[in-house]
Amino acid sequence: MVSVEADGTVHRLSPQTINGTAEIVQAAAVVSAEVAAGNAARLCREVAARLAPAPRAGPAHGQAGVVAGAGAGAVRRVEVVTETYDAVAWFAGERRPQRRVVHADCPVGRR
Known part of the structure; x- marks a missing residue:
């Protein structure tokens, strides 16, 4: 799973963010199982x-605001993706996937 910022910058999500664990393999298994079960959209919305x-109190009149850090670099959406890489090419420096499938894409809004 990845997050995408307003400028298109993509970040891989941590296992902690995906399902509350520090275990990479466990988080990957959860994502794989949800995709296989047809639940990618639900997982996407949860993450x-x-x-x-x-929300927090705004500076004037107690209006709802957004936590510091939001702005140009703030996360705009989450994607549940499967990427396929050439292992030999990866270690030669080629970091672009050979194939990328987006199973779900959902916006990140305010709580």
Whole structure:
């Protein structure tokens, strides 16, 4: 799973963000199982909700604001993706996937 910023910058999500574990293999298994079961959209929404900035009192009149850090670099959406790489090419420096399938794409809004 990845997050995508407003400028298109993509970040791989941590196992902690995906399903609350430090175990990479466990998080990968959860994502694979959800995709296989047809639940990629639901998983996407759950993770996007965890990434949504929490509301806080605004500087004027107690209006709801957004937690610091939101802005140009803030996460705009989450994607559940499968990427296929050439292992030999990877170690030769080629980091682009040979194939990329987006199983679900959902916005990150406010909580």
